[in-house]
Amino acid sequence: MLTYERMSFLVKNNKIFLIFTLFYLYITIALFESTKGNFIPFFMEEFNINNSTISLILSINTVGAIIGSFLAGHLCETKGHKFIYIIGSVISTIAVLIAPFTNNVFSLGLFNFIFGLGRSFIAIGVDSMVPVLSVGFESILMNITHFMYGMGNFAGQSAIGVLLSQGNTWRNIYIYLLIFFVIAIIMSLAIKTPNIHIKSEKTYTKEDFYKNPYVYMLIIALTFGLISETVMHTWFISYMRGTYGLDPAGAAKYASIYFLLFALGRLFGGFVLNKTGNIKGLAMSLAISSAFIIVGLQIKSSGLILIAASGLFVSITFPTMMVIISSVFNQNASYAIGFIVTISNILNVIMFNIVGALNDILGTYRAFHTAPIALICCVIMLILIILKEKKENSIHKLED
Secondary structure, eight states, rough: OOOOTHHHHHHTTTTHHHHHHHHHHHHHHHHHTTTTHHHHHHHHHHHHHOOOOOOOHHHHHHHHHHHHHHHHHHHHHHHOHHHHHHHHHHHHEEEEEEEGGGGHHHHHHHHHHHHHHHHHHHHHEEEEHHHTTTTTOOHHHOOOOOHHHHHHHHHHHHHHHHHTTTTTTHHHHHHHHHHHHHHHHHHHHHOOOOOOOOOOOOOOOHHHHHHHHHHHHHHHHHHHHHHHHHHHHHHHHHHHHHOOOOOOHHHHHHHHHHHHHHHHHHOOOHHHHHHHHHHHHHHHHHHHHHHHHHHHTTTGEEEEEEHHTTTHHHHHHHHHHHHHHHTTTTHHHHHHHHHHHHHHHHOOOOOOHHHHHHHHHHHHHHHTTHHHHHHHHHHHHHHHHHHHHHHHHHHHHOOO
16 A cells, blocks of 8 residues: 655645646657757758768767666656756756757757757656656546647647748747746746655565566567657658658648647547556557558558557557556656666667668568557567466465
């Protein structure tokens, strides 16, 4: 049975502002992330670089995120969440401050690396805090929190498009974004994070943690979940244009449907999971998503709407996995999330490059099959986790 100290104090004085701050932090990092697609053509032209160099720079951003995830998981345990939010906001703001003064490929890679570092501090802090603030409805609040990221990305894409059409330079837009990040620092300084000690029958030392099979099962499940999302987000448009010759407007129509349903899935998915249970509900959702994509691939161009509709079900993967990890390792959730996300991101980067090569070797149609395959692998691992939990519960009942 879990007991929470000072919870009444939080509810009365700080909880609403804290949740609002977590939403704001996610929206802010989404605003920065939304610049990538819009600014890449300007970077390529101004710095005279090709797609390979841009891919390398984006990989540098991911390397920063991997390092940040690992460090944030450790520091959350020792320094507390408020420290993580402040450090993450400051590091991200430094990146945004450097961005307008970028004048070569090195500084372009530098601010991307720094931002990757900062945003991962914020993400680990938020993802490990939300379950503590929402006992009984963790999946609902976690998915709504990640919905805020989607809304920030959507708003950022729209606003940046308007600003560019009005003649603003990409450097000026980064200066505008700086205002949002300064506010993020102020809000991080103002919040009071809960001093909560969770008591549970399960306690894990670091040695126990690394020996725990759930760690590696969750790493595998999260890795395959990330791969499926990455394939959909990165190569859905390439699949449509390369396989069926759709023009940019036609491909964008289906991509827009996918991302709209992806956002709605995160907004409402948590309410469904609250009824079905997190692991069971996620497995069912991903099974439906994989079925939609497989059928969509088989019926060719007529199935594009089914593939787009899969976004409604695949959207809950990452936030729900964060809730599952927190529930399994509630004594040191921050460390567990940091470690599992770090390893999963490393594996995802490797697979990202492999899938990219498969697009060149096998073609966009065959390579796109990696999305449903990854989803099925994730479902299988979730089922194995469910079976392992049932077996352990049966053993405990026999012992009692």
